[in-house]
Structures are given as C-alpha cells and as structure tokens.
Amino acid sequence: MRTVIFSWEYPPRVVGQLALYVKSLTTQLSSKQVDVNVVTYDDSATGKTQEPTGVQTYRVSNPVRTHIGVLTWVLTLNQEIERVAANIYYENNKQIDIIDVFDWHFIPAAVTLKNALGIPFIYSVESLEDHRSPTANSSYNMAIKSIEWLGFFEAKGVSVKSEWMKEEVIRIYKVPKEKITVISTEPNSWIQEVLKLYNSVAEVKGNEA
Amino acid sequence: MLSWEYPPRVIGGISPHIYFLSKSLAKQDVKVYVITCDFPGAPAHEVIDGVEVYRVDSYKNPSPDFATWVYLMNMNMQRETAALTRKIADKIDVFHAHDWLVANAGIGLKHIFRKPLLVTMHSTEMGRRDGLHTLTERMIHETEAWLTYEAWKVICCSDYMISHVKYAFGLPNDKLVMVPNGVNVHCYDSNQDLKAFRSKFALPEEKIVLFVGRLVYEKGIHVLINSVPKILSNANAKFIIVGSGYMKEQLLNIVRSMGLEHKVLFQGFMDEESLQKLQRIADVSVVPSLFEPFGIVALEAMAAQSPVVASDTGGLSEIIEHGVTGVKVYPNNPDSLAWGITKVLLDDTFAKQLKTNAYRRVQERYDWEKIAQQTTHIYEGVLGEYSKSFWA
Numbered sequence: 001m002r003t004v005i006f007s008w009e010y011p012p013r014v015v016g017q018l019a020l021y022v023k024s025l026t027t028q029l030s031s032k033q034v035d036v037n038v039v040t041y042d043d044s045a046t047g048k049t050q051e052p053t054g055v056q057t058y059r060v061s062n063p064v065r066t067h068i069g070v071l072t073w074v075l076t077l078n079q080e081i082e083r084v085a086a087n088i089y090y091e092n093n094k095q096i097d098i099i100d101v102f103d104w105h106f107i108p109a110a111v112t113l114k115n116a117l118g119i120p121f122i123y124s125v126e127s128l129e130d131h132r133s134p135t136a137n138s139s140y141n142m143a144i145k146s147i148e149w150l151g152f153f154e155a156k157g158v159s160v161k162s163e164w165m166k167e168e169v170i171r172i173y174k175v176p177k178e179k180i181t182v183i184s185t186e187p188n189s190w191i192q193e194v195l196k197l198y199n200s201v202a203e204v205k206g207n208e209a
Numbered sequence: 210m211l212s213w214e215y216p217p218r219v220i221g222g223i224s225p226h227i228y229f230l231s232k233s234l235a236k237q238d239v240k241v242y243v244i245t246c247d248f249p250g251a252p253a254h255e256v257i258d259g260v261e262v263y264r265v266d267s268y269k270n271p272s273p274d275f276a277t278w279v280y281l282m283n284m285n286m287q288r289e290t291a292a293l294t295r296k297i298a299d300k301i302d303v304f305h306a307h308d309w310l311v312a313n314a315g316i317g318l319k320h321i322f323r324k325p326l327l328v329t330m331h332s333t334e335m336g337r338r339d340g341l342h343t344l345t346e347r348m349i350h351e352t353e354a355w356l357t358y359e360a361w362k363v364i365c366c367s368d369y370m371i372s373h374v375k376y377a378f379g380l381p382n383d384k385l386v387m388v389p390n391g392v393n394v395h396c397y398d399s400n401q402d403l404k405a406f407r408s409k410f411a412l413p414e415e416k417i418v419l420f421v422g423r424l425v426y427e428k429g430i431h432v433l434i435n436s437v438p439k440i441l442s443n444a445n446a447k448f449i450i451v452g453s454g455y456m457k458e459q460l461l462n463i464v465r466s467m468g469l470e471h472k473v474l475f476q477g478f479m480d481e482e483s484l485q486k487l488q489r490i491a492d493v494s495v496v497p498s499l500f501e502p503f504g505i506v507a508l509e510a511m512a513a514q515s516p517v518v519a520s521d522t523g524g525l526s527e528i529i530e531h532g533v534t535g536v537k538v539y540p541n542n543p544d545s546l547a548w549g550i551t552k553v554l555l556d557d558t559f560a561k562q563l564k565t566n567a568y569r570r571v572q573e574r575y576d577w578e579k580i581a582q583q584t585t586h587i588y589e590g591v592l593g594e595y596s597k598s599f600w601a
Contacts, residue, residue, distance in 0.1 A: 063355045066347040068276060075280035076352065079313050083320040090323065108284045109317075116291035116321045139271035143281055146270055150288075 001202060002035040002092060004085055004099045006106035008074075010040035010057070012047035018102060018126050023052065028191040030054040034198070035092075039084050039106075041077060058084045071143055074105050081109040089117060097202035098156075100124055104144055107151035114154060120201050120209035123155035125165060130172050149173055156209060157201045159183050159194075211286065211304065211311040213279075215245035215262060222390075222505070223307050223331055228257075229391055233581030235259035239588070240300060244290050244314075246282065265289040276345050283313035290314060294322055303327055303361075303588055309334070309349055312356040319359060323600040325591050328360040329388075330370070335377045336502065354378045361591045364584075366390040367503050367524040386587055391577040392508040394568075396485055406483075407490050410474065411447040416554050418446050419491035419515070421484065421506050422498075424454030429497035429520060431456065432543050434463050437473060439547035444554040446492070448473045451484060488513035492560070493553045499540050501525050507535070508575050511567035516560045518549040534567040 009019040029036045042059035060080040067073040099121040101110040110121040129144045152173045158180045166180050181197045214224040231241040241260045246267035266285045272278035305327045306315030319326035334349040341347045357378045365371045422428040464473045494510030496519035503524035510517045517535035519525045529535035539545040553560045
C-alpha cells in the first residue's frame, strides 16, 4: 500500500492542530508497513522537527511570491503539489494506491491527479468553510465552498472525525452517507479504521476512481 | 493547445490567432485539440476545420477579482483537460499554452503527463501596464515568469517582443523563438468590381488614404490629421478614418478648424467585410503609430495589396522594408508622414512596386501556412530533445 498525503500544515509548520494529527497518522501508518509520502507546504522550514521513520516528506514552496489573497496563493501552490505527486508516481512504477487530502487547499491537485492518472482520493475533513465563516457569503467564501464541493463530488471516500461532522457534510453538501466514514478517536483502534478505509478505496483504480 | 479564448469567444487577438494557427496546423496533419473557455450557445465539443475544440466550464460563480477568476478557471480547465488527455494520452506530444491566462493548467499538465510545454507570449503584464505598480500586476508578472521558466521554448511574434520578454524574465537566448503573427491573405482574394463601393467614399479623381485603428494617442492619428494640408497641397485625396476612441472629438475639431471636413471622413467602426473591401481600394494605408508591439494592420494592408506608409517604430520597423515593401517615416512627425504619403500618391510606378513586393513578402513570411510550418518545426525540435530526456 502506497499512499500520498496532502496537508497544508505539517511539522515544523504548525498552524492549527491538523499538523500534529497528520504527523501521528504518518507515524502510525508507517509502523503498519504502509509506504507513506507527505506532500506539504514549507517555505522556510523554521524550527526543528523529528521526521517519523520511514515517512518520505516533500516540502514545496510557492513559485509565485506575490499574492493578493489566500485563494491565488493556494491555487498556484497546487501545481507544485501536482509536480511532486507526479514525481512520486513516476519514480514508483506509476503506482500510488490512494491520495489522502486534508481540507480544501489541495483538493484541486487531488482532483486533477485522479482525472489524469486514475488515482482515487479520500477527502479528510477537519473543518468546513461553512463553520469557519458561518455568515460570510462573499465570492471569496463561495470559491472555497465550491472547492470543498468539488472535493466531495470527486472523492472516492470521505473521512470525518465525528458523527456530528458526518451529519453536517450531509446537510451542507448533500453527500451520500455511504461515502462518509467516521474515524473514531479511540486510541487503540483508530489506525485500524483508517487502514480499513484506505484498503477499501485502494481497491478501485483507473476509470473507477 | 490551451487558450482562454477561441471563436466565438473573442476578447483580444489571441482568439483569431488560435483559430488560424490551429486550422493551419491541422492542414499539416498535426492533430490539434484546442481547450478553451465555454461561451453561451457554443457547444462543449465540436470539430472546426479539422481541429477538435473543447470548451470547459470557465468557473461561473462570482469571483473576487479578475486574477483570482483566472486561477479558478485554470482549476476547471486542468480537471477537464486531465480527463480528456487520459483518454487520448498516447496521442498528445506537447502542450502549447498561450499567455499567463492558462499558466497553471499548462504547468500542471506538463508535470502530470510528463510531456513538454511550449508557450506563446503574446504580451506581458510589464508591457501592458508600462511597469509593475500593484500586487496584482506583480503577481501576474511572476506567474508569467514561472510559465516561461517551465516552458521548453517561448515563442514571440516579433524581435521586439523577444528582446522585451528576454529582459522581463531574464530568459536565455536559446529558449526564445520568433514566429511572426500571420495574416489571412485569402480573405482579400476576390475579383469583385469595387467601383460602386469606391464611389460611396471618394470621387473618381480623388485618391484614397486609409487609416485603421483606435483613435488614441499611441496610434498617432493626430500626426496624420496634421499632415493632411501639406499632402493636399500636392495631391488630391480623400482621408478615410476607420475606428473609434477618446480622441475623436478633438480630431473632428481640428479637421473642422482646418476647413477640411469634405476631405476627411470619420467612419467609426466598420464590419469586417466592408473594411476588407476598403483596404483593397485604398491607394495608401497609413500606420502612423508612436508605439506598436507588432502592427497587424500593416500586414493586412500588405495582404490587401495597398501600399503602406508606416512610422519606423516597434514591430512596424521589422515588417516594413523601406522603399521595398513600404515607406517608413519618422514617428510623430507630420512633415515626414506627408512626404511619405505624397510620394506614394504621386508616383504610380513606385506604389505598384511597393504593393507587389509587399504582397510577396506577406506570402513568404506572414502566411498562416508558413507560420504553422515554423510552429511544426519547433514542435519537432522540442520532441527530438525530449526523446533524449529521462521523461521520454
């Protein structure tokens, strides 16, 4: 099983709690003999970090330095994410079983890679734009929501961390409930649940992705 | 071929460029897939003159601003092109992007499919804005720099643009290729008698001097107006001005104050067919621009077999060979312009020579089929280099 994880934060770049969650995920997956590749953003690699054993980490920077907002920044960064993911694909005999993408930032890259190379992806939801900016409906928020929608539409599976979030995803984006898996926070079993989801999604390939 | 515009979506010059280039490439057995933005009423897929045209969802939610829309549109363009390319992957040899408007899609597809990327730079943000003044302008400039960095070759339409692009992005010489813009000579081939058409504009004894362009400062129309009295003191002519712009009122006032309203005709906008007829009957076509990156209107006059008098600047300097394919005059100098126009009006043999040479030059250098051939050579050269790379 070879997986590529997209996350816009990963230690030493810690913005919220997602960075630490993804790190514990990669550490656990690696110990379960999964070939784990993390593709993340880091411009300056500030701070020291202990890289988990067996995990390949790729940190990209934005080729366009000047930006007028987070959307233009994210959308140009996606091409670098694609470039690195494509390199992983070609260097491993064109074999990536799944891509696990955390939140909306790198959904465009996951969608393109799926359509181009037939790699299925899982959309792992940490939070939604509707909750982050509940009353905002500017074109800027709508763009982020449209990217989230695209992610739910194109993903082979959706993972959430609570029953409440599952209900919210169904309520806001009308995602079929069979597509959504709740990963429990039970310390002894959560990694088994993640692996089970990975395995079920990795079974589909190519045009079925 | 990635482009944000293709007919019927016409915003600027890229749209006709893609139309003629792709059509001429198809004639040379290059299989072309044009990926472009959707347009109301135009089908999502059709075959036009042997070219497969795909129109993708151009992101129609409201966008915060134009530049952000461009990146969002690229997200959609890339997604749909990825699915299409997957279906026909063994048929795609190169991706050819036009301007920064499709930079993200082109760069992403290059890496994902590991195929070479070519780019045609029709213009630059630095040139359009005469410098970089805002965050948006700087961001667009850096996107252009990124695109030219990722491209195997960068194509520009004039030597002037080559030197500009080289300076703007610090590119090495061997990455830059000049392929001129083309003109469709066939739209001027017609044996139709234009006597009746001509009589709508000028008396039989009057020669016709034609200006086509926006009535703005950089086009130098005021220089032409100021040269009119001097020309009329030696030759009998009617001046026809086609186009519109912010200087129109001012120019009308000058003409009125000179008492020459019966000699200078402001036509405003004109439909394409009438314009082509007018270009064919013009005894002189004048391009008095002060600044001109390429100068397509000079090429059109040459294709229509009308002698050209143009100012010696920018792309025009490259198109016109003085005394051979046209007359070059000093920019922003009514005396010099009057001299050039009068010379062509009074010397019929010279005028005939100019138009014969110019027509031959257009066919030799600016014919779309020739341009498609040059483009094919560039594709082949790139593929030759690519075949030796570890991506092949």
